[in-house]
Amino acid sequence: NAGVTQTPKFQVLKTGQSMTLQCAQDMNHEYMSWYRQDPGMGLRLIHYSVGAGITDQGEVPNGYNVSRSTTEDFPLRLLSAAPSQTSVYFCASSPPRGSALTFGAGSRLTVL
Amino acid sequence: AQKITQTQPGMFVQEKEAVTLDCTYDTSDQSYGLFWYKQPSSGEMIFLIYQGSYDEQNATEGRYSLNFQKARKSANLVISASQLGDSAMYFCAMREGRGGSNYKLTFGKGTLLTVNP
Numbered sequence: 001n002a003g004v005t006q007t008p009k010f011q012v013l014k015t016g017q018s019m020t021l022q023c024a025q026d027m028n029h030e031y032m033s034w035y036r037q038d039p040g041m042g043l044r045l046i047h048y049s050v051g052a053g054i055t056d057q058g059e060v061p062n063g064y065n066v067s068r069s070t071t072e073d074f075p076l077r078l079l080s081a082a083p084s085q086t087s088v089y090f091c092a093s094s095p096p097r098g099s100a101l102t103f104g105a106g107s108r109l110t111v112l
Numbered sequence: 113a114q115k116i117t118q119t120q121p122g123m124f125v126q127e128k129e130a131v132t133l134d135c136t137y138d139t140s141d142q143s144y145g146l147f148w149y150k151q152p153s154s155g156e157m158i159f160l161i162y163q164g165s166y167d168e169q170n171a172t173e174g175r176y177s178l179n180f181q182k183a184r185k186s187a188n189l190v191i192s193a194s195q196l197g198d199s200a201m202y203f204c205a206m207r208e209g210r211g212g213s214n215y216k217l218t219f220g221k222g223t224l225l226t227v228n229p
Contacts, residue, residue, distance in 0.1 A: 040221055
């Protein structure tokens with residue numbers, strides 16, 4: 001099992017550019033979520049999904065869009081990147097009950 | 113107000129000694145869960161241990177134990193017999209509410225543990 005796979009691992013963008021961070025899991029987990037990690041801030045929830053076709057906002061959703069067309073995939077879109085979105089992004093998944101989150105390896109994004 | 117507070121930005125411990133990483137939390141829910149994750153310098157997030165608010169026993173997983181004091185709202189991580197590989201950032205996190213919906217966690221700011229030989 002690959003677990004949770006995030007691509008790309010590193011990305012540099014210019015202000016105003018758009019991009020999509022990809023996240024795929026092969027564990028048939030219903031729940032998926034995106035977090036961002038900034039120095040001294042811990043991880044903060046951006047968006048989450050409890051199943052295909054269902055998404056909702058977390059603590060810091062502004063500037064990000066998500067969709068969940070399949071159980072396996074949960075992409076995170078930045079429509080117009082800003083320097084404040086420079087961060088490390090983690091995708092995570094879990095089954096509905098009991099287990100802790102399984103995290104991807106992270107994607108480091110720099111916006112110039 | 114912070115929901116998860118980790119007051120120790122950095123901690124040092126000698127190899128083979130025990131160390132306690134502090135975590136206090138704030139919630140009005142009766143049902144909640146507390147997690148500890150380890151983040152080594154390579155960056156991945158590794159789940160260590162979980163404590164549910166209704167669990168009567170403190171959680172243990174190998175060398176990790178969670179000292180859960182509900183009245184004090186604290187969930188400290190104890191690592192026994194520290195190893196050099198334990199050097200990492202440690203995050204305390206909380207899930208509020210019923211249903212085991214562990215996807216929606218609130219994290220503390222972390223404690224950087226350094227194990228000295």
